[in-house]
Each structure stands twice: as structure tokens, then as C-alpha cells.
Amino acid sequence: MGPSSLFWLLLWSPIFHLTLSTELRKFERLSVEKRNWKNGQTACADKNGHLVTLHNRYDAQLIHKLINRPGATAYLGLHEKKDAHQSEWSNGVEMTKWTTEANITYEQKCVAIQNNEWREQPCNETMYFMCYNISAYQLIEQKKDWCEARLYCRKHFTDLVSINNNNQNDEALRRGANRTFWIGLKHDNYQWEDGQCSTFREGITISAAGHKECAHQYEDNVVLDRCNNTHNIICMQGDTRITVPTDPLTWEEAYDYCKKNHDGLLFIRDQDEQLEVEKWLNATGVPGPVWLGLRQSRVLGFWFWSTIDQVVDFINWRDGPPELPLSYHCGAIDGRGTWSDVKCQTKLPALCIEDMYSTTD
Incomplete structure (x- = not known):
């Protein structure tokens, strides 16, 4: 079952413009000298962010890409708890x-x-x-x-x-x-600096000296080592991450799956979010096209974000917004970040979003 009948009625309204308070995660590598873990934490806090939390291999691939040179390292938010063993x-x-x-x-x-x-x-x-x-x-x-x-x-x-x-x-x-x-x-025994819960522990090793207080990423590996060693700092802002269902789905199936299991299909509201999505696609190698929350009104012809009930403002179409009657009615994004209209019954991977701080309404 797709979007509700009330949602479709709202499409007729000229004031149709609802919003959802959520911010896609953004990553920034600080171009300053290397820091120890505590100073890195402070530097990220000064930017209203945190050291990075890894949730899956896609996150690890993205950080590897951001480190940006062979042999370089960057601190993560994972560190030993003061109350370890409890x-x-x-x-x-x-x-x-x-x-x-x-x-x-x-x-x-x-x-x-x-x-x-x-x-x-x-x-x-x-x-x-x-x-x-x-x-x-x-x-x-x-x-x-x-x-x-x-x-x-x-x-x-x-x-x-x-x-x-x-x-x-x-x-x-x-x-x-x-x-x-x-x-x-x-x-x-460990916790992430921003308080998020993650079961991702792939590729973790302990330093040769046996120290295991704070984590840094070296290429695709995570190393537990002394907190006073110095590494590059990558800061993370935002509360919403991208996740990918395992199987290709039609657009309606993707809409239902992402709504039921996560917080909806991915939406892109401005150039900053577009750049973060492109960065994510480039680092993770997820093959395109993949479904977005883009849908077209079959009656009025405008495009909207189904997840947040919001008419599209910022656009990144290949050749401008597809128009009726020749357009398909569902939107996807390719590996370079370009949007295109695709037949809604086509089975593609999808990009879901997950608000990592959601609690009971």
C-alpha cells in the first residue's frame, strides 16, 4: 500500500508544503594539524558535531575515502567506557x-x-x-x-x-x-562519543602494544590504541544516515519498505545535501540508478518528496524536470548524483533514511 489517500488529496492544494525536522549526516575533514582523541572531540564540538560513528561498511568506506591518502589515519568516536565490564x-x-x-x-x-x-x-x-x-x-x-x-x-x-x-x-x-x-x-566495553548505538565492529584490531582505549581508522581497518596518539580528525554533523535495502524493489515497494523499516525514502532539499549524497555514492560504490523519494503528480505534473510531503524546490535533473505526458512518474539518482525519471515498476535498489535519534512520539 502506497501513500495515504489524504496525502494524495493534499497534492491538489497550492499551499502543499510540509516539512520534517531532520538533517542528513555531513562529514568534514579538518585541515589542521593532527590531534589526540580528546582534542579532536573538542574540535568537532566547536563545529556542533562529533567524531564519526560507524554503523556499517558503507560508513567505513566513506571515511576511508575522506582520509584521502594511503597510510593516513583518522580518529573515530569509539572509546573505552569508564564503567567497562558493567x-x-x-x-x-x-x-x-x-x-x-x-x-x-x-x-x-x-x-x-x-x-x-x-x-x-x-x-x-x-x-x-x-x-x-x-x-x-x-x-x-x-x-x-x-x-x-x-x-x-x-x-x-x-x-x-x-x-x-x-x-x-x-x-x-x-x-x-x-x-x-x-x-x-x-x-x-566501548561506546561511541555521540551516544549512538551501533553493532558494527568489523575489521577491529588492537595495537601491537596492547593499548585499546580509543579507535582510529587506518584505510579499511579500525585500530584500538592510546588516546594520546595524534591522528587526522573527521567531524560528523546531522542525525540522519543513509541505508540500503538488500533487494531491488519497485518504487512503491521501496516506499513501503523504507517507511516500515526506517524513516522513509531519501529526500534532497538543497545543494549541501546533494553534495553529501554524491560523496556517499562515490565512496560506497552503490550502483545506480537507485530510488529516491521523488514522485510526480499524475494530474498536476509537479514533482514532490513523498517522505516529507514537500514539493521539490532544489533540483538536479539530467535535462530539467521531466514533464507530462511523456515523463515517467518516479525519480532515481545515478552514481554521479544525477536525477532521472524511471518507470515506477522497475526494480532498483533504494536509498532509505534513518533518524538515529528518534524516540517515541
Whole structure:
């Protein structure tokens, strides 16, 4: 099912111009001398940003591209927690009565209920999960990693479920109906400087000297080393990242998928966002064309961003906006950042957006 009937009625209105408060992530490599981790953190804060958080291999590829020369390094936001070796619930409450063996190196361990017992699992595994709100627990039968599950619960409920007594545990087991599912307990010796949750830990090594306090990226690898060493600084601003569904989809399928699983199809409102998208496409090598949230009114002919119900203002079409009656009605972007109209039933990859700080409305 596509956009709502009310949305289509709004297209007839000359005042149709709604907005969503969100900002696409932007990355900037500072052209100053190398800094230690703390000074890098301060420099990014002065720009209203943070050291970089990696969520997936696309992020790692982008940072590799921004470092921009062989052998160069740049600090990331990953650093050792002051309260390492403690396990916490998703709501930040420390778990004191549970013994874990996950207090080694950079490992994350998250807890799932399996066969009615609590089991440690790598946090990047995907499985069902249980959310809660004031009145009830709810098993969500979608497979997500632990951080994705937490984000979903915070957007649609209150949080991943916390279990503090036998009655709560019995209720979780009853609601879980013998399924395997995440609960809100996680152990991690490390945290990202901006507070985001990420299960990405690929390619991490520890320095030869065994120091593992702060992380920097060297080409495609992440190295845990001393925080007082100096590296390049890349700052990150914005709260919305790009993510890519696994399978090619029609435009309507992509619209539904991105709305259900993330925060909608990607939209581009100005030249700055266009440049960031081009930078992302160039670094990650995602083949184009890929779907955007671009759609054309079949009646009035104007183009709009379906995700934010906003008429297109900034444009980057190959030959100007496609016009009725010869145009196709869905918009895509190629690997160089150029927009084009494509038949809506064509199956293409899609660019979804994810607001990393969303919480329950």
C-alpha cells in the first residue's frame, strides 16, 4: 500500500508544503594539524558535531575515502567506557545481578531469550525482539540486530524490555511464546562519543602494544590504541544516515519498505545535501540508478518528496524536470548524483533514511 489517500488529496492544494525536522549526516575533514582523541572531540564540538560513528561498511568506506591518502589515519568516536565490564539495560540502568563473560577486548554481547532462558549473543545477529510501553510487552516479529531493535522500540513504543523481577520475566516468556528474541540487556566495553548505538565492529584490531582505549581508522581497518596518539580528525554533523535495502524493489515497494523499516525514502532539499549524497555514492560504490523519494503528480505534473510531503524546490535533473505526458512518474539518482525519471515498476535498489535519534512520539 502506497501513500495515504489524504496525502494524495493534499497534492491538489497550492499551499502543499510540509516539512520534517531532520538533517542528513555531513562529514568534514579538518585541515589542521593532527590531534589526540580528546582534542579532536573538542574540535568537532566547536563545529556542533562529533567524531564519526560507524554503523556499517558503507560508513567505513566513506571515511576511508575522506582520509584521502594511503597510510593516513583518522580518529573515530569509539572509546573505552569508564564503567567497562558493567552490563546495562537499554534504558541505561546498570544490571548488577548478572555475571557475563563479555568483558574482553572490544566485544559486544547482547542478551536474547532462547528456549525460555537468557543467552548471550553477538549484538549484530538479527532476530525478533520485545518492546514495552506503560501497559504491556509486545513481541515484534521482525528480524533486526540489537541496536536496530532498540531504535525501533524507541520510535514506536518506549524501549526494549527491561526485566527486573520474576513476574516481569514470566510475562516476557508468556508474550514471547517460545520464540527467540532480544531483550534490552547489553554488555559493551566501548561506546561511541555521540551516544549512538551501533553493532558494527568489523575489521577491529588492537595495537601491537596492547593499548585499546580509543579507535582510529587506518584505510579499511579500525585500530584500538592510546588516546594520546595524534591522528587526522573527521567531524560528523546531522542525525540522519543513509541505508540500503538488500533487494531491488519497485518504487512503491521501496516506499513501503523504507517507511516500515526506517524513516522513509531519501529526500534532497538543497545543494549541501546533494553534495553529501554524491560523496556517499562515490565512496560506497552503490550502483545506480537507485530510488529516491521523488514522485510526480499524475494530474498536476509537479514533482514532490513523498517522505516529507514537500514539493521539490532544489533540483538536479539530467535535462530539467521531466514533464507530462511523456515523463515517467518516479525519480532515481545515478552514481554521479544525477536525477532521472524511471518507470515506477522497475526494480532498483533504494536509498532509505534513518533518524538515529528518534524516540517515541
